[in-house]
Amino acid sequence: MIALLQIELIKTLKRRAFWVSLGLFLLFFLPLMIAAFGRGGSIEINNQKLVSIALPQGWGLMLDLQGLDIASMSRLFLPVMVCIFIGSEFVFKTSRQNIIDGLSREQFFLAKVIYVLFMAVIFFVLYLVLVFTFGYLLIDRSQITDAIVRGVDVQMMGAFFVMLIGTGLLAMLFGIASRNTGTAIGLFFFYSTVVEQIAPNLLRLKESLRPIAEYFNYLPIHIFREIVKPGRYDTEALSAKFAQMQGASATPDMTTQTVWICALVYLVVLSGASYLLLKKTDL
């Protein structure tokens, strides 16, 4: 297990694409956070002044900011990185060489899961560092009533971590199925936009098809987006603040329990599907 982690670290940390992707991710958020810091912590989107990113509210706010939040951007960056790294194992034919050198298919699969977990940890740590650094500096110490990290924040963090793993596993499945970096990325975004977003919206246009469209709410990307909505956890404070925003997604349309069960089931299903695909196909 440790050897597998060490192998994945050698492959990942010495690859320029890894550092470039992380750099772009930070490049996106650092100016946003610095600008918010300059305005006393408030973030404006579409001319709407949002709440302060000061802690503890900052933990939730940065996970649901109309697409400009860390959760949304992680759902963009993390799958791309997973598709690049796992797809290239097949493009370089190193997947077969790893097996020839002595890994079993189970170990190779485990190594890819470790890689997904590693990437999830990286994005999770980035979230913690970014929000904590700027959020802590903005705390109005004279008005501190809550702890910096509340119970609901821990729940949100857990949900965010599950979202990261789930999104990574979905990208892993596309990487293993397509065996190609570009195709995997293309398939992932085709699936997440066309299948999960455009298709149900088209179905909703026709009255008779609306019930079918509702089933699309149970597809993985939607579930992973739902699980991380702060309104599920910080119902009083965050819901009230998010409700000020037009089109805010604070009100959950599915129970939190349902979303968690679906998310955990997807973690198992996506891992199992990837494993079976790897086991059954020739490398």
Next chain:
Amino acid sequence: MAIIEVFNLTKVYTNPLTRKQKRAVDGISFSVEQGQIFGFLGPNGSGKTTTIGMLLDIINRTDGEIKLFGETNLNAARKRIGATLETPNFYPYLSGYDNLKIVAKIKGIGEERVQEILGIVKLSSRQKDAFKAYSLGMKQRLSLASAMLSDPDIIILDEPANGLDPEGIREIREIIKGLGRQGKTVFLSSHLLDEVEQTCTHVAVIKDGKLVKQGSVAELTSRNIARLQADDMDLLRTVLRSYGGVLSNETRDGAVFAALGEGTLSDLNRYLASQGVYVSHLSEARQSLEEVFLELTS
């Protein structure tokens, strides 16, 4: 002791749309004894790489059984094997050293061996360069280094001399012969039949997924062929045709080559003399491996 045993190995590919099936490997069986340098020969598309792929468990077999070191658990056995398949497969952005470090971690051996093996294949001075910057010859040498890294009991090499210049081919040949001298078992697939003949002790020939011949190189190349010359070559050919022990004969390079079914050169000489033909030259001719291969596969 047989350390590679293959029984009735079969691979069938099915087109998912037409359901049409293709038998890439069709029930082949062979065994490789410890210490042999075993050449696995066949024309393009004959099923060589598929067979090696099944040996290494990167291609799922449709039927048949494989035993490595007497075990059917190939996962455990693969750690005792060093192998390269088709082109050298490495991470192009990593250095030669880092690529071998990954192999060392998979095989559970120390990093000090990486330096040692890089020295053996003469890549020490370029070990920090990215693999993608290597020439084809250097890539092949790194591939060989990777296969030899764990000092394996079996080394499987698929076209190791591909793209190499004569000097590179000679180096590879010397390395393989050296492995043979160390008592290692080498399983070699190559199109360079001259190289195989010089390097291998045993060969198997595969055609259209079926094994057509297996044996030692000496057995395959020393068919009972007589090379004959006489003052009256027409008479020689005529008399040869009347001799029941000659299966066929052909004339080339100013001599008649006669394939003998039974009997020895002495028997033939006695018969020719009895028919009034006195040969000026009579010797046993040896077929090259290339000739044997072409005869078997054409």
